[in-house]
Amino acid sequence: MTKRHAELTVTAGAAALTIAIGLWMWKRAAGPRRSDDAPGRTARRRDFGGYQVVGRTVTIAAPRSRIYAQWRDPALLNRILGDALAVRQDGTEGFGWTVALPAGEVEIQTRLVEDREDEALAWRSVEDAEIEVEAKVQLRDAPAGRGTEVEAHVAWRPRWGAAGRWAAHLGGTDPETLCSQALKRLKMLLETGEIATSGQGRTL
Amino acid sequence: MRALTWHGKHDVRVEEVPDPRILNPRDAIIEVTSTAICGSDLHLYDAVIPGMQAGDILGHEFMGRVVETGPGSTLRVGQRVVVPFTISCGACFFCRKGQFSACDNSNPVETQAATEPLYGHAMSGLFGYSHLTGGYPGGQADYVRVPFSDVGPIVVPDGVADEDVLFLSDILPTGWMAAENAQIEPGDSVAVWGCGPVGLFSVQAALLMGAGQVIAIDHHPNRLALARDLGAKVIDYRHSHVLDALMELTGGIGPDAVIDAVGMESHGFAPDNLLDSARQKMLPGADRAHALRMALLAVRKGGRVSIPGVYGGFASQFPLGALMQKGLQIRTGQTHVQGYTRPLLQRILEGQIDTTFLISHRLPLEDAAEGYRNFHGNQNEWTKVVLKPGQAPAPRR
Known part of the structure; x- marks a missing residue:
């Protein structure tokens, strides 16, 4: 085999491989989404038309009514939200959330858009809110007497797109971290009557 | 204070x-x-x-x-x-x-x-x-x-x-749970790697639970002597080939249950352990799993593996084949x-x-x-x- 011949073979091989990978990726992107039973927020795709969707489910050994009461009352709710997040009620349906983002505090005005006792609560940002967001908490009985499955999810449109999302993530103030930490504190509080602390005030 | x-x-x-x-x-x-x-x-x-x-x-x-x-x-x-x-x-x-x-x-x-x-x-x-x-x-x-x-x-x-x-x-509950996890049946042969406190307490517990013989493995003479005082047979891995010795001491069957009371900082001059030591110096979360590898090879087919030894990360050259092909059961965990x-x-x-x-x-x-x-x-x-x-x-x- 001449040197020229070998070069041609390698080039043709690389071209064929590129086309094959391209076709495979195109087919993958264009093909119908295979339906499965996984919740949408666990999809590999995290971006839903500019919205990020995150969420988490925990099982808490407590009846739905106690958990609903904890979410519905801002004073109780603030006990589980941590240092980076706080809520206050304005009127009957208005809720203002203060988030400590790396770039400074942001106030997000929301309205309670769903309130089904012992079942579900949802808040949606008002039209001129700083960040577009919808948060929902759903309660359902856990199997085998394990208590209540508490599912919280947040759909949000990050400021400054992906960069804003990563900045929030690194600062520990992204909705996913805030949401999962709030659920863990809620679980601790309702199951043990207290929120665990090492007294060190330091994190990894 | x-x-x-x-x-x-x-x-x-x-x-x-x-x-x-x-x-x-x-x-x-x-x-x-x-x-x-x-x-x-x-x-x-x-x-x-x-x-x-x-x-x-x-x-x-x-x-x-x-x-x-x-x-x-x-x-x-x-x-x-x-x-x-x-x-x-x-x-x-x-x-x-x-x-x-x-x-x-x-x-x-x-x-x-x-x-x-x-x-x-x-x-x-x-x-x-x-x-x-x-x-x-x-x-x-x-x-x-x-x-x-x-x-x-x-x-x-x-x-x-x-x-x-x-x-x-x-350490007493840890040694006890290690022996429980070995699911000892009367007359069983149980091999214990490591004659530190947990190993010694699991020797004691295994005998109380009805093991026929407990064989303890270490290289420190004083620690081996403590195991012997409790009623164990002992193997000094610096003097004897552990796998051969265990086969011979169990009539060619192998121990019915093995307990790894060593964990992530295994000793011993063996090729896998030298490799592990190098990995542990370079990589966070690299475990030295020599004792566990030995235990998985030594235990009889269909036998039980109990791991009270502490591991934190990842082991290389893990004998997954021995685990599956011999049909072993593993129980472990913090106590x-x-x-x-x-x-x-x-x-x-x-x-x-x-x-x-x-x-x-x-x-x-x-x-x-x-x-x-x-x-x-x-x-x-x-x-x-x-x-x-x-x-x-x-x-x-």
């Missing part, structure tokens, strides 16, 4: 630190009367466990007297208690199943995130064992804060000496201490179990750093160190 604090590899110091305070309703403050250095503290001393911070107070084997209680504690001031090293709420799904070391509620929210990506789930809280398990200050100190004091601590009668019951905090303290205290009070044979050295808290140095450097003679915060330090020359 004084406490033994960690500052880096082979650097621990007794320092003045702030006294602990009641922070949650179910807390209690214990004045420590006796506390031991655990073999697993040496993994911290060797800096092979990630998530340590300078100034962390070590110690997860301790007992003492209650000096302060929160409104939700069931303890009374003045009571003597032994405290399990696992911090458990008693109310979550796992605690209610008796799987106390899997407690969902004891590791603070902020530190749970460290082990979730590593293990798939957050670990529970442990005393003095890195910020992966909550960063709780440990008990090698004058005082210690004990969360969930209504669940963990066991009250001991006043007439019983500290040293008779101190090891209920960790569910709260489930063992009461029955084992009963056995101690009835004289069935003696734990004091293990103790080689008793030191005042002031000399804790020296205790670490010797427990690490002279494992043959230093089999167990008990620190006494109340004891006056020896005069210095």
